[in-house]
Amino acid sequence: xxxxTLLAAFAANASSDDGxxxxxxxxxxxxxxxxxxxxxxxxxLRHPNTRAVLAALLDGSLYFRKEDKRVFVLEASGDTxxxxxxxTLAPAGAASTRDFTKITTNNQLRKQLKGILAGFALTDPDxxxxxxxxxxxxxxxxxxxAALLRDRIDAETDRKVRAMMRSALALADLESPxxxxxxxxxxxxxxxxxxxxxxxxxxxxxxxxxxxFAEPDERVRAAAQKAVNSIKSKRNLYGLFETLxxxxxxxxxxxxxxxxxxxxxxxxxxxxxxxxxxxxxxAYTTYVIQLLMPSYIDVSVLIxxxxxxxxxxxxxxxxxxxxxxxxxGRPLETLLATFGVSLxxxxxxxxxxTANNRPVExxxxxxxxLQINEAxxxxxxxxxxxxxxxxxxxxxxxxLKRTSLGLKVRAVSMNRPMAKAMGVRTxxxxxxxxxxxxxxxGVAGVxxxxxxxxxxxxxxxYIIDSFMVVVFGGVGNLWGTxxxxxxxxxxxxxxEPHAGAVLAKIFVLIALILFxxxxxxxxxxxxxRAAEA
Amino acid sequence: MTSAxxxxxxxxxxxxxxxxxFGVLLATVVIVPxxxxxxxxxxxxxxxxxxMTLIGKYMTYALLAxxxxxxxxxxxxxxxxxxxxxxxxxxxxxxxxxxQIGTRGVxxxxxxxxxxxxxxxxxxxxxxxxxxxxxxxxxxxILVPGVLAFVFGWxxxxxxxxxxxxxxxxxxxxxxxxxxxxxxNMGFGGNNGLTDFxxxxxxxxxxxxxxxxxxxxSGVALALGYLxxxxxxxxxxxxxxxxxxxxxxxxxxxxxRVESYKLWVWTFSAALAGVAGALYVPQVGIIxxxxxxxxxSIEVVIWVAVGGRSTLYGAVAGAVxxxxxxxxxxxxxxxxxxxxxxxxxxxxxxxxxxxxxxxxARVKRKPNVLAKAVPA
Numbered sequence: 001x002x003x004x005t006l007l008a009a010f011a012a013n014a015s016s017d018d019g020x021x022x023x024x025x026x027x028x029x030x031x032x033x034x035x036x037x038x039x040x041x042x043x044x045l046r047h048p049n050t051r052a053v054l055a056a057l058l059d060g061s062l063y064f065r066k067e068d069k070r071v072f073v074l075e076a077s078g079d080t081x082x083x084x085x086x087x088t089l090a091p092a093g094a095a096s097t098r099d100f101t102k103i104t105t106n107n108q109l110r111k112q113l114k115g116i117l118a119g120f121a122l123t124d125p126d127x128x129x130x131x132x133x134x135x136x137x138x139x140x141x142x143x144x145x146a147a148l149l150r151d152r153i154d155a156e157t158d159r160k161v162r163a164m165m166r167s168a169l170a171l172a173d174l175e176s177p178x179x180x181x182x183x184x185x186x187x188x189x190x191x192x193x194x195x196x197x198x199x200x201x202x203x204x205x206x207x208x209x210x211x212x213f214a215e216p217d218e219r220v221r222a223a224a225q226k227a228v229n230s231i232k233s234k235r236n237l238y239g240l241f242e243t244l245x246x247x248x249x250x251x252x253x254x255x256x257x258x259x260x261x262x263x264x265x266x267x268x269x270x271x272x273x274x275x276x277x278x279x280x281x282x283a284y285t286t287y288v289i290q291l292l293m294p295s296y297i298d299v300s301v302l303i304x305x306x307x308x309x310x311x312x313x314x315x316x317x318x319x320x321x322x323x324x325x326x327x328x329g330r331p332l333e334t335l336l337a338t339f340g341v342s343l344x345x346x347x348x349x350x351x352x353x354t355a356n357n358r359p360v361e362x363x364x365x366x367x368x369x370l371q372i373n374e375a376x377x378x379x380x381x382x383x384x385x386x387x388x389x390x391x392x393x394x395x396x397x398x399x400l401k402r403t404s405l406g407l408k409v410r411a412v413s414m415n416r417p418m419a420k421a422m423g424v425r426t427x428x429x430x431x432x433x434x435x436x437x438x439x440x441x442g443v444a445g446v447x448x449x450x451x452x453x454x455x456x457x458x459x460x461x462y463i464i465d466s467f468m469v470v471v472f473g474g475v476g477n478l479w480g481t482x483x484x485x486x487x488x489x490x491x492x493x494x495x496e497p498h499a500g501a502v503l504a505k506i507f508v509l510i511a512l513i514l515f516x517x518x519x520x521x522x523x524x525x526x527x528x529r530a531a532e533a
Numbered sequence: 534m535t536s537a538x539x540x541x542x543x544x545x546x547x548x549x550x551x552x553x554x555f556g557v558l559l560a561t562v563v564i565v566p567x568x569x570x571x572x573x574x575x576x577x578x579x580x581x582x583x584x585m586t587l588i589g590k591y592m593t594y595a596l597l598a599x600x601x602x603x604x605x606x607x608x609x610x611x612x613x614x615x616x617x618x619x620x621x622x623x624x625x626x627x628x629x630x631x632x633q634i635g636t637r638g639v640x641x642x643x644x645x646x647x648x649x650x651x652x653x654x655x656x657x658x659x660x661x662x663x664x665x666x667x668x669x670x671x672x673x674x675i676l677v678p679g680v681l682a683f684v685f686g687w688x689x690x691x692x693x694x695x696x697x698x699x700x701x702x703x704x705x706x707x708x709x710x711x712x713x714x715x716x717x718n719m720g721f722g723g724n725n726g727l728t729d730f731x732x733x734x735x736x737x738x739x740x741x742x743x744x745x746x747x748x749x750x751s752g753v754a755l756a757l758g759y760l761x762x763x764x765x766x767x768x769x770x771x772x773x774x775x776x777x778x779x780x781x782x783x784x785x786x787x788x789x790r791v792e793s794y795k796l797w798v799w800t801f802s803a804a805l806a807g808v809a810g811a812l813y814v815p816q817v818g819i820i821x822x823x824x825x826x827x828x829x830s831i832e833v834v835i836w837v838a839v840g841g842r843s844t845l846y847g848a849v850a851g852a853v854x855x856x857x858x859x860x861x862x863x864x865x866x867x868x869x870x871x872x873x874x875x876x877x878x879x880x881x882x883x884x885x886x887x888x889x890x891x892x893x894a895r896v897k898r899k900p901n902v903l904a905k906a907v908p909a
Binding site: 502 | 611685688689691692693694695696697698700701702704705706708709712713715716827828831834835838868871872874875876877878879881882883886
């Protein structure tokens, strides 16, 4: 009841600083009765600093100076501490702990403080603060909390906070001696996914060691059992969603890494072993861009995308002009030569940036997660990777299917001599195709820089995976790469909790090796004469 | 060779490269141990045990290179996973050597190797049984890579996986094995692999006599492996294999069972790589999962490419040259080595499709013979 009267008092205008200073000064005592009265008074005053002082008292960081009984908040430990004036919250220099006496609290006082602080939080204008306060209360619910919640629930405007309050009240009702109240409480809790609710309900249906149930009423038990089962199945379902999402985001990374390879491999029949290193260059481009504009980290990633495309694309064209074009029709030699290029690129990066991993910062809009409900949340960086992959894929599809370059690329991949006879400058198409595939690798590197360490070995760790995706999906087919990458990602994530990350990967590799035996040309094999080349 | 009149002998030793190879090998196997054992340590002619072990190591690499040359140079199968067979042979020998440690390990357990005691294992895993016998380990060093290659090849060749697809799945194979062997609970010592060997066949593994014996054994294995490959490539089957390399479909249409030929040459090559690995481990004294790294397998291919494909002696020359360069540069100019290796890959494929051996021939013969394009 005390708490409720306090809350009513909050509506009153804040009193002057003098009154607040006086009330705070009263705390400088060892008498708990006086302290409790002082706390009530401080709360009633609703001074802007009320909350900070009470929170400090609850933490045990509120002290008074022995000589003049002034109250301070003390920070840090050891012999010297930083002082903060409790009334003004202004820094008041440093001093030795010996000159101070801690303002201690007992159970009763702590409970009072918690109630007051929770009341503050529940009236906070920010819905997130209110939600956190309810969640905190749910962890250790008592009658006072319930009374507080009952009082606030009608005034609550946020839908989610209100639902949580309702759950909290239902949890409190489970303690009721009347079976009907408990039964309706169980009904109200059905479908709530928070762990507190689940644990409480699960406790209801459990047998104690002497064989008796914690819950005497059978109807309540049956209802609780039903609720527990429904929560369990819901949780499993959301767990499945989460695994699927993880799988899709991993798959997106694989698709990003493999799609450039699919172009060069599929169109030109060229195995580019330096593909991983082109991704690495993209990741390092992101790093350099961030170095160049340290105060605009949020935009830097967006700028890094075209920059990485250009850097990796240019290096790709260089590789094509300098090495690959002399080796057309000799895929195994191309493989070896581009492997040599990859070693050189790695060593260049080691010499320029050292062998250590470089820190790439995550922009603020990519951190955090999207909370769907208590059991399901998607982290933004994974979400963006999926989105990013979709955009890159769409653009690539557009370029290949709707532009004149795409038409030529497809013509060359289907029948090189015929395309040449029709006047397509195959050499030029080759260089551009290789540049395009390499540029996409650079763009993939930007995405990777947000997910893994940026170091000279970044490319190596992805190259085998990307080859697997291309080989699995079928050469020369973008959709095959998409489906191949996504299914590999999902399969990996589904296996991982059962077999561990390494074993899951081994299983996937073995499965792939076996799959290639069944379908030597992948899921979507190329058709026509080109396939026989 | 005076007896080169005999048809088989002239077949085996007929070309100059082979003669040169055997000449150099014989000289090495005779002179190196003498310089190591008989010449006093202070003398300028004395060869340290480090140098001798290094040369011994090169000889096992050369054997591995021959194995790769057999499948790549003669059969057109570019294997990017041969180091896996090499490492498997090495592990088989390593397991034998581990069992020979006996109670002299850090924990002094009579049966379990140290790392198993460390992992609180109480019993020897089933696949470690039998490795206390040398003959068993030696057989396994050949059988394990051989059987793996047979199964892998049977699946791959039967469904006509060829070209780059095959190369990539061989790479996936060695990658998967590397991940597997890195796991502690696989029972192969995890990350650290197998090391701290004490003796082989009852002889101290670090004694000069044992080292010389291992050195000579490597030389003999290299000679025998070379002869076997030479014989194979000059037999009727060898000609079919080369026909497969040059025109696989045509060979099939003529009526040869292409996949059987490929399978047998592939399996034989893997077993040969296993032997090389088994000789390599007692000389370097350690085997760990990094031997399975995909880059190792690719490096073997470059040895063969540098030396010159489909000559066998070219593979040997390439293995020794590249590894000598590696030993030299990684000590003298560590940063430079990857550039050199990378450039080697590029330059050799672009300008020396026949390797150093081809270059030597080019210098000797008339230019118009060499102007001919080299098939892939």
